[in-house]
Amino acid sequence: MELARSIVSRLRQYVGDRRHAKRQKIRLVFTLSIVSQAKSLDGATRIDSLEGHTLDVSPTGMALIIPTIRLGEHHLVGENRSLNVKLELPDESVAMQVASVRYERLDEHKTETGYLIGVKITEMSEADRAKFTAYVSSLLKRMR
DSSP, X not given: OHHHHHHHHHHHHHHOOOOOSOOEEOOOEXXXXXXXXXXXXXXXXXXXXXXXXXXXXXXXXXXXXXXXXEETTEESOSTTOEEEEEEEOXXXXXXXXXXXXXXXXXXXXXXXXXXXXXXXXXXXXXXXXXXXXXXXXXXXXXXX
C-alpha cells in the first residue's frame, strides 16, 4: 500500500496536480486529535493529541506533516475518520474538523520526516472560517 501511495505522489510531480484550489506553502503549527475519543474507565473523556505543522494551505484543505500515523491505538487516516485540528495562525488560532484524502510516508524526503496527510476541511465555525479564509487570501495575494 505504501508503494502505491509513493508512486501516485511521484506521478503528481510529473503529470501535474489535479487539485483546483490554489495552495500556498506555509509552515503553521497545529494540534491534531481524533473526533471520537474513547472514554476511560472512570467515565472521563481522554483526549490524545499530537503536534505537527503544515506544508501548505488552501481555502478548502491543507497538507499536514505529523511525526507518526497513529495516535494511541488509532490510525489517523481511513474511511470515516474525522480529525480535529487547532491551527495556529500568526495572531490567533482556528479550529476545524478535517477528513484525510491521502497520505504518504516522508522517509525519502530530504527536509521532512514522518507523514504527510492531505486533508479537506469538512467543518468550521463561521467565525473561524472567516479568519482562515482571510488569512489564506492574504497569502495568495502576496504570491502574485
